[in-house]
Amino acid sequence: MLSAGMAISGTAGLFSIESGQPTLNVIFFRCVFGATALVGWSALREGWKSLFITDRALWPLVLVSGICLVLNWVALFQAFKLTSIGFATIIYHLQPFWIVLAGAVLLKEGLSRHKLGWICVAFLGLVLTIIPKLGVMRADHDWLIGVGLALVASLFYAATTLTTRAVKSVKPSVLSALHCLIGVIVFAPFVDLAALQGGDNGMWGWLVGLGVIHTGIVYILLYSSYPKLPITVIAAGSFLNPVAALLSDFLVFGRSLTAMQGAGLVLILLAGLAVNLGWPFFLISPRKIAPPQES
Template sequence: MTIQAADLQKKGVVELTIAMVLSGTIGVFVFESGAQPFTVAFWRCVFGAVALGLYCWIRGFLSDTRFTRKTFLLALLGGVFLVYNWAFLFSAYSKTSISLATVVYHTQPFYVVLLGALVFKEKLTAVKLGWIAVAFVGVVLVTDITSVTISGNYLLGIGQALLAALLYAFATIIAKQLKGIRPHVIALTQVSAGVFLLLPFVDFSGTATIGTGWAWLVGIGVIHTCVMYILLYSSYQKLPTSLIAVLSFIYPAVAIVVDMSVYGTRIHPLQIVGIVLICGASLANSLGTSQRAGRVVSAGKSA
């Protein structure tokens, strides 16, 4: 690795680390806003669209979006999955906790694997299936079904976190078909569509009384949508997939620490085991996928 490449990678590590730390704090912004989950997702789209629109305009990205009719429609479809994924994840926070919803949500890489096998006929190996099984054992343990305090509302929250992960996986699969289009423009298109997609579910009467909650809503749109996405996309261009996979686990780690520090959430021993299984299986799957991709690239270069 050259000195220039090493410097770029270091910059990418810093950018992705900051992005993951920001991701881990979004639950606090959702709670402190005082708004309903779908309403929070709506205002995230509104303020995110304004901030991303200004960024894309300043950078000159809007002069040539590179969209075709097909890719534009695909981006809009991805937006459907993306914004409803946010809404269901935010709803899961209030029914379980920021920590547990985030960890269950981190099963999304396995949905991407399963959808890849179904949609693109990608090979589904025994190793991949094994890690998926380990992860879902972890989900069962995180759910803590042996607890006497378990409730239908809590289980609904777990289900919503799993649904959010599935929706995000669909958005990821669609994003793979949008090559050659700046991700910032894709994100702007999707959050703009989200304003209309979420409008029927907005509780405007509730937001009229949230007071300082508006500052938290603006923060979600500007910090967790515009700034965070810019950092993510910039870091992805500088880092190998294996390093991205490792650093992505800063997100659930920060979410757990923040939840325990701010809201005093306590996690039971079995749930800790479940968290380790989910995160460990996801990391092993991500690293294994990136290593195989690397071997394919190396083989192509040698040819």
């Protein structure tokens, strides 16, 4: 379930671009069809009452986390269009490091020298990823904007993760359904009806797939697998997301990474795995413990 969920989620960019719709239309219908799938699943599994949060103190957190999530989708999907699925996905995977840094600054969580070392490795990977595209960004400002949007998307996702930590009493599937409903309300006024009328029948297949498959089925697969697996397996499985994104970019649009960008991607993913699993940073030697003195 984890492997399938991660691999499918990596093709979300392909569905959004192939729909041919403006980004706000894509996000609105992802929320509509995603909410339909998740509300139906939650109602069948937990009953309709599970969709109502009785603790009013949680409502602001649910609202903030939902808005951050849908804004993350907007920024990321627009980044796909302005750059490429693979390039934007690499930058987007800086999200674990924003969570670590925000946790240290805002939540006073410890930031060890080892985590700081791996964060530096990740940002070195970002530099290696961007260097081959400097000429493109100078000539085409859309690329530069796309890079910024991918970074913004990763920041919004980190904000979503941090705010949802405080609503652990709400089941993940229910919380995701509420997030989608928030997205429907937020983006309904911005739907471009003219663009919808100009679309073909295949457009609806891509939009329904993005909502039902990438939001409904993928979330169910991931949230069902997380409690059954150790963190090591979950962290390793997360590699399938960028791999699927890069493959879809290459197979459908013929876009590939340079050797330098590939090295950058490896550094970012390796550093993310190290932070998640608590690996020691190899350049920091462990403190030596003095042997006990004989009495």
